Amino acid sequence: MTKTLLAALFITLLSGAAGAHDEPAPAVSGSAMTATLVRIRDAAVVSDYAYRQTAMLSDEVGPRLTGSKGAAEAVKRVAAELRALGLEVKLEPVKVPHWVRGEETAALVDWNNRAEGLSHKLAITALGGSVATPKKGIRAEVVPVRDFAELTALGRENISGKIVLFTAAFDEQMAAAGRAGDAYGGAVAYRGLGASKAAALGAVAAINRSAGPIGNHQPHTGALRYADGVAKVPAAAIAAEDSLLIERLAAKGKVTMQLLLTPQTLPDTDSFNVVADLKGRELPDEIVLVSGHLDSWDLGTGAQDDATGVAAAMHVAATLKTLGLTPRRTIRVVAWMNEENGLKGGTSYAELHTGDIAKHIAALEMDYGSGHPTGFAANVTPATLPLLKPIGEVLSGIGAGIVDFRLTGVGADIGPLNKLGVPGFAPLTDGRDYFTIHHTAADTLDKVNPRFLAENAAVLSVLAYALAEGEPLPRLPVTP
Numbered sequence: 138m139t140k141t142l143l144a145a146l147f148i149t150l151l152s153g154a155a156g157a158h159d160e161p162a163p164a165v166s167g168s169a170m171t172a173t174l175v176r177i178r179d180a181a182v183v184s185d186y187a188y189r190q191t192a193m194l195s196d197e198v199g200p201r202l203t204g205s206k207g208a209a210e211a212v213k214r215v216a217a218e219l220r221a222l223g224l225e226v227k228l229e230p231v232k233v234p235h236w237v238r239g240e241e242t243a244a245l246v247d248w249n250n251r252a253e254g255l256s257h258k259l260a261i262t263a264l265g266g267s268v269a270t271p272k273k274g275i276r277a278e279v280v281p282v283r284d285f286a287e288l289t290a291l292g293r294e295n296i297s298g299k300i301v302l303f304t305a306a307f308d309e310q311m312a313a314a315g316r317a318g319d320a321y322g323g324a325v326a327y328r329g330l331g332a333s334k335a336a337a338l339g340a341v342a343a344i345n346r347s348a349g350p351i352g353n354h355q356p357h358t359g360a361l362r363y364a365d366g367v368a369k370v371p372a373a374a375i376a377a378e379d380s381l382l383i384e385r386l387a388a389k390g391k392v393t394m395q396l397l398l399t400p401q402t403l404p405d406t407d408s409f410n411v412v413a414d415l416k417g418r419e420l421p422d423e424i425v426l427v428s429g430h431l432d433s434w435d436l437g438t439g440a441q442d443d444a445t446g447v448a449a450a451m452h453v454a455a456t457l458k459t460l461g462l463t464p465r466r467t468i469r470v471v472a473w474m475n476e477e478n479g480l481k482g483g484t485s486y487a488e489l490h491t492g493d494i495a496k497h498i499a500a501l502e503m504d505y506g507s508g509h510p511t512g513f514a515a516n517v518t519p520a521t522l523p524l525l526k527p528i529g530e531v532l533s534g535i536g537a538g539i540v541d542f543r544l545t546g547v548g549a550d551i552g553p554l555n556k557l558g559v560p561g562f563a564p565l566t567d568g569r570d571y572f573t574i575h576h577t578a579a580d581t582l583d584k585v586n587p588r589f590l591a592e593n594a595a596v597l598s599v600l601a602y603a604l605a606e607g608e609p610l611p612r613l614p615v616t617p
């Protein structure tokens with residue numbers, strides 16, 4: 138790190154008291170900037186603000202599936218809280234899908250060597266967007282397949298009229314090695330695409346082994362994507378334990394499942410992104426956006442996914458207000474709607490702000506739980522990395538000094554902004570335990586460690602303030 142680069146990032150900081158003096162405010166040195174960032178870090182990390190907001194969203198509001206009362210209430214409460222902090226708050230309209238879960242039951246009703254009267258109740262949950270089964274349910278043979286290649290190899294003659302079970306496991310070794318996101322990425326393809334791939338060969342329903350570790354007999358929900366031109370069949374996830382049971386029984390003979398799902402897709406409805414500005418003192422039109430998503434799945438209370446992200450973004454504004462710091466650029470706190478089953482909040486924002494996209498200096502999102510952060514991930518150009526190093530050095534004081542260069546996006550909702558050239562950032566959170574509860578009924582406040590959450594909020598606070606003070610970062614290449 139050269140002094141010149143440090144200066145390039147920090148040269149433009151004016152002290153918070155600059156306005157009190159009549160003479161022109163001097164640019165301050167890197168060390169003064171560092172001292173300010175250390176103050177922000179230390180104030181953020183001892184505050185329980187984000188934890189209290191997480192409790193408000195998860196305990197007092199509860200599940201916040203897009204289109205639900207909980208989602209609407211969360212919009213109101215977060216907007217009110219950000220107004221109370223003194224931010225300029227707008228609700229930006231977003232048209233969103235409205236899917237509601239109904240009944241969901243499944244049982245194995247026949248297998249090789251079953252005694253009369255025995256059945257196995259399964260831990261099952263419909264995937265977001267799934268169509269319903271007929272009212273009486275579906276009774277059909279279950280065919281386990283490891284992957285899409287095996288499905289294709291089995292062909293229509295073995296799949297038609299059957300329920301396909303995708304048995305691909307979440308790679309727990311990969312997760313234990315710190316690559317939980319990659320493990321999830323490997324498993325989640327079957328949740329997303331399985332229904333249409335199976336239906337294309339005549340399957341009557343598709344089930345996937347939950348995209349998460351085995352352990353608590355919990356099914357993980359999540360969105361599916363039906364392909365155009367293929368029949369829509371009911372789709373659900375079952376607990377890993379049940380998937381393994383079916384595999385073992387199917388190895389010995391035919392297995393029959395009774396499946397009932399009664400979800401409904403209602404007409405699209407009106408919702409909002411909450412957009413709240415802590416106005417910049419010098420360049421108020423230029424924006425550093427810091428965000429999490431307000432909607433959640435409906436099984437748990439969306440504490441880790443993603444009340445903590447919204448709360449940590451709010452924590453940035455609360456910390457700066459507490460310290461009496463006004464950033465040079467505007468820090469914009471955004472609580473996104475509909476990350477989970479449509480991404481309409483993120484895409485609508487990018488469309489609405491096409492005209493001022495060049496004024497968006499950076500976009501931050503936290504959406505990976507709130508385990509201890511070891512640093513931050515940066516979707517930036519390689520030339521940007523040296524500029525970020527001083528920020529990492531400040532964060533190393535709380536064990537969060539890693540600057541992890543990423544070629545790909547670091548948050549779903551900010552993805553559309555990244556594609557338009559806006560650099561993206563996210564806390565580099567320890568996600569080893571995250572997928573145990575992610576999208577399950579166990580995503581509740583008790584899983585949130587208040588200290589680790591405050592550390593993540595400190596990462597966002599330091600990063601957002603530094604980026605709001607420094608020279609604009611190089612833009613990402615614009616991609617389709």
Ligand SMILES: [Zn+2]
Pocket residue numbers: 430442443476504505
């Ligand atoms: Zn999320």
